[in-house]
Amino acid sequence: MPTKTAVLSEGKSKILHTTDDPNLLIQEFKDDATAFNGVKKGTIVGKGVFNQSISTSIFRLLEQAGIKTHLVEVLNDREQLVKRVDIVMVEFVVRNIAAGSLCRRYATEEGLKLERPMIEYFVKSDELGDPLIGREAIAILGLADYEILDLASELTMKVNEIMVAFWKTLGIDLVDFKLEFGRDNEGNLLLADEITPDGCRLWDTKTGEKLDKDRFRFDMGGVEESYARLQSLVTEAAGV
Numbered sequence: 001m002p003t004k005t006a007v008l009s010e011g012k013s014k015i016l017h018t019t020d021d022p023n024l025l026i027q028e029f030k031d032d033a034t035a036f037n038g039v040k041k042g043t044i045v046g047k048g049v050f051n052q053s054i055s056t057s058i059f060r061l062l063e064q065a066g067i068k069t070h071l072v073e074v075l076n077d078r079e080q081l082v083k084r085v086d087i088v089m090v091e092f093v094v095r096n097i098a099a100g101s102l103c104r105r106y107a108t109e110e111g112l113k114l115e116r117p118m119i120e121y122f123v124k125s126d127e128l129g130d131p132l133i134g135r136e137a138i139a140i141l142g143l144a145d146y147e148i149l150d151l152a153s154e155l156t157m158k159v160n161e162i163m164v165a166f167w168k169t170l171g172i173d174l175v176d177f178k179l180e181f182g183r184d185n186e187g188n189l190l191l192a193d194e195i196t197p198d199g200c201r202l203w204d205t206k207t208g209e210k211l212d213k214d215r216f217r218f219d220m221g222g223v224e225e226s227y228a229r230l231q232s233l234v235t236e237a238a239g240v
């Protein structure tokens, strides 16, 4: 079993540790929560445990559908062993229903059901505030070539299809979410990072209640309870 050797990086919600195997990392989920590009900071008690569990269940579900991910195995309730990848410095956001920055940018009404799912690309850069970017700029500025961009976009749409159907069985609408991809040492493109309520908008289909990190962003209360509820729903339904 690989053991931790050093802290590779500490981000806003996770710590990455190197291990004695150069191709494997340990991804540790923290309780820290941030919003609005780190302007708002706080703690969601137990979030690291809930998110590790939720992300594992969803990644396993995706693996079963043939999507390659970085997840190797769960080590404990906050830590996963993952394959080390070179992260593509682009965030892939899928939107099914209008919310968040899309509404601010285009004065679109929140809750508008989009005619079909759409992808938006953002530069992974806290310094720049993760700005929206177009395909041409991604390729020309060298963030990713068209081949990677197309493959990652195709995978993103496939993940969306699987996830929309999955959340629907739980009575939850998947409004939007963010994915990150990276290439492993053999050049395979893997889904990396996490899929959790930190990076997904999830609304109760019947009541419209927001169940994700927006509860923290907008001080809506019941944040821990909501994450706990999502975790128990997901682990039970995924059965993995």
Ligand SMILES: Nc1ncnc2c1ncn2[C@@H]1O[C@H](COP(=O)(O)OP(=O)(O)OP(=O)(O)O)[C@@H](O)[C@H]1O
Pocket (backbone or CB within 6 Å): 009, 010, 011, 012, 013, 014, 015, 016, 025, 070, 082, 083, 084, 085, 086, 087, 124, 125, 126, 180, 182, 192, 193, 194
């Ligand atoms: N398998 C992997 N190999 C290498 N890096 C990874 C892997 N999975 C995720 N990462 C990176 O590890 C970091 C996880 O930490 P965290 O999510 O806390 O970062 P963050 O503060 O959100 O910063 P970022 O804006 O870079 O995502 C991210 O930078 C993510 O891109």
Ligand SMILES: [Mg+2]
Pocket (backbone or CB within 6 Å): 011, 012, 013
């Ligand atoms: Mg992150």
